[in-house]
Amino acid sequence: MIEVQQLHKRYADDAVLTDINLRIDSTGVVAIIGPNGAGKSTLLTIMSRLQQPSHGRVRLDGEDIHQMPTRQLAQRLAILRQENHFVSRLTVRELVSFGRYPHSQGKLRQRDWQSIEQALSFLDLLPLQHRYLDQLSGGQRQRAYVAMVLCQETDYVLLDEPLNNLDIHHAVSMMKLIRRAADELKRTIIIVIHDINFAAAYADQIIALKDGQIACQGTPTEIMRTSVLSPIFNLPITIAPYEKHPLAVFYR
Amino acid sequence: MTRSRRLAYAALALLLPLLVLLSLAAGGQWLNPLGYWQHDASAQQVLLISRLPRTLSLLIAGAAMSIAGVLMQLLTQNRYVEPATAGTIASASLGLLLTALFWPSSPLLLKMLIASLFALLGSALFIAIIQRLKLLSPLLVPVIGLMLSAVIGALTTFIAVRFELLQALNAWLNGDFSSVLQGRYELLWLTAAIALVIFVVAERFAVAGMGYDVATNLGLNYHATQTLGLALVSVTTAVVVVVVGALPFLGLIVPNLISLAYGDQLRANLPLIALTGAALTMACDILGRVLIAPFEIPVGTLLGVIGALLFLWVLRQTREVAR
Numbered sequence: 001m002i003e004v005q006q007l008h009k010r011y012a013d014d015a016v017l018t019d020i021n022l023r024i025d026s027t028g029v030v031a032i033i034g035p036n037g038a039g040k041s042t043l044l045t046i047m048s049r050l051q052q053p054s055h056g057r058v059r060l061d062g063e064d065i066h067q068m069p070t071r072q073l074a075q076r077l078a079i080l081r082q083e084n085h086f087v088s089r090l091t092v093r094e095l096v097s098f099g100r101y102p103h104s105q106g107k108l109r110q111r112d113w114q115s116i117e118q119a120l121s122f123l124d125l126l127p128l129q130h131r132y133l134d135q136l137s138g139g140q141r142q143r144a145y146v147a148m149v150l151c152q153e154t155d156y157v158l159l160d161e162p163l164n165n166l167d168i169h170h171a172v173s174m175m176k177l178i179r180r181a182a183d184e185l186k187r188t189i190i191i192v193i194h195d196i197n198f199a200a201a202y203a204d205q206i207i208a209l210k211d212g213q214i215a216c217q218g219t220p221t222e223i224m225r226t227s228v229l230s231p232i233f234n235l236p237i238t239i240a241p242y243e244k245h246p247l248a249v250f251y252r
Numbered sequence: 253m254t255r256s257r258r259l260a261y262a263a264l265a266l267l268l269p270l271l272v273l274l275s276l277a278a279g280g281q282w283l284n285p286l287g288y289w290q291h292d293a294s295a296q297q298v299l300l301i302s303r304l305p306r307t308l309s310l311l312i313a314g315a316a317m318s319i320a321g322v323l324m325q326l327l328t329q330n331r332y333v334e335p336a337t338a339g340t341i342a343s344a345s346l347g348l349l350l351t352a353l354f355w356p357s358s359p360l361l362l363k364m365l366i367a368s369l370f371a372l373l374g375s376a377l378f379i380a381i382i383q384r385l386k387l388l389s390p391l392l393v394p395v396i397g398l399m400l401s402a403v404i405g406a407l408t409t410f411i412a413v414r415f416e417l418l419q420a421l422n423a424w425l426n427g428d429f430s431s432v433l434q435g436r437y438e439l440l441w442l443t444a445a446i447a448l449v450i451f452v453v454a455e456r457f458a459v460a461g462m463g464y465d466v467a468t469n470l471g472l473n474y475h476a477t478q479t480l481g482l483a484l485v486s487v488t489t490a491v492v493v494v495v496v497g498a499l500p501f502l503g504l505i506v507p508n509l510i511s512l513a514y515g516d517q518l519r520a521n522l523p524l525i526a527l528t529g530a531a532l533t534m535a536c537d538i539l540g541r542v543l544i545a546p547f548e549i550p551v552g553t554l555l556g557v558i559g560a561l562l563f564l565w566v567l568r569q570t571r572e573v574a575r
Binding site: 070102 | 455459
């Protein structure tokens with residue numbers, strides 16, 4: 001369980017996050033949605049200790065993550081930010097094996113190789129495992145990075161806009177993978193996502209942020225309502241029923 | 253080890269001994285190093301006091317500066333950064349000059365320590381600048397480093413001119429092994445020890461090379477690792493500048509050549525980077541000894557020319573790979 005308590009973040013005089021209080025239970029997919037500048041990515045980076053809060057706490061199963069030794073946290077929580085990594089000439093397999101670093105400190109044992117093998121096959125990367133990252137398409141590279149954080153075998157996996165730069169085909173397969181990782185590998189996956197329909201179709205919980213504050217939190221059926229979504233995005237949004245999931249329509 | 257890496261090791265295993273023999277032999281007086289016992293006492297002295305130390309220091313300094321280059325590239329997440337394009341060499345020279353000015357009789361070890369401290373401050377300043385600027389193009393990063401080096405270099409030259417130390421300064425600014433003698437190069441072994449330390453903790457630097465976010469996610473204390481790396485690069489650079497003078501481009505070309513051929517797996521690459529750097533430096537130095545004999549072209553000058561050409565080629569290749 002991750003608890004965020006009275007969290008504030010300010011840059012100089014700008015309040016990016018104001019009094020965030022959250023509880024995220026383990027297992028399942030949690031989507032954080034909201035307009036640009038709502039503070040979604042900032043919240044994710046603070047929840048993963050990449051940034052310090054100005055005030056407040058994030059607790060992982062009761063422990064303050066900003067006080068915890070970073071290596072210990074790396075065995076329980078993984079974070080992948082949007083792709084702006086230094087594109088190095090590592091092979092996919094070499095990159096994925098870095099996911100074992102929190103456990104092995106560089107000395108890979110039998111157990112680590114098994115995890116690497118599993119992560120590669122889970123993300124369908126076995127055919128690409130000996131290719132260099134700079135020879136891959138954006139979608140393939142994104143999958144390789146996701147394989148690295150899954151290989152870390154943490155209870156919590158935080159992904160910042162995992163669909164960024166992916167076409168609809170790759171976006172759908174990425175979301176299916178995230179769903180499978182939650183269901184089959186029993187991970188709790190928290191994603192920041194722009195597309196509210198993807199959030200509604202794949203997440204168990206949705207957290208909506210607006211202007212640095214929590215606008216609402218609930219299941220997709222609770223959030224996918226005109227009265228909830230329209231004020232958040234400042235846009236008339238109609239909800240149309242579609243198969244099992246409500247669909248937001250807002251294009252015209 | 254992949255097959256192609258084995259090929260590179262085989263080539264170096266042939267080339268390096270050949271270069272070592274040539275380096276022992278070449279000079280104002282050509283001597284056959286294998287016939288050491290047949291030489292008269294004075295020739296034996298030349299071999300023992302001058303040629304052997306020179307050859308050893310070429311090996312060590314070439315390897316150390318190449319490894320310093322790859323480390324600098326990991327710490328800045330930029331392929332085009334090395335001690336010459338990060339203000340490290342310029343700061344070390346400034347430190348040396350100030351020591352020569354205020355404490356001319358200080359022992360070599362102390363000179364080296366002060367130069368290391370300056371090198372560390374200069375490269376830390378460089379890293380602080382590039383982190384604040386958030387440059388869009390990776391090619392701009394070394395440009396900033398060159399500008400910083402130019403500013404520090406201008407200050408250094410100004411002081412040197414005012415206090416008539418220009419000649420001493422030029423000796424540090426351009427690598428030259430002709431004055432290496434027994435008793436005057438042993439400090440270089442420190443850089444060999446540092447290279448060994450880097451090899452032992454290579455995995456940490458490889459993780460740091462993926463940037464703050466990824467490294468922190470993997471449980472690495474990024475800033476501590478960065479500071480350790482900068483300190484190792486600074487001491488290496490300072491020692492090399494004190495003993496033989498600056499060796500430009502080595503840290504840039506050698507790691508990029510190896511990366512192009514074998515990728516970026518750090519631990520597997522480090523021995524190759526060290527050996528290739530040693531071979532290249534030694535080849536340039538031998539060339540410098542024979543081209544205009546009985547005079548010598550300083551190795552720093554030749555590395556500058558050959559390095560620039562090689563680097564242009566590497567840039568072209570990298571572009572093609574990236575496409």
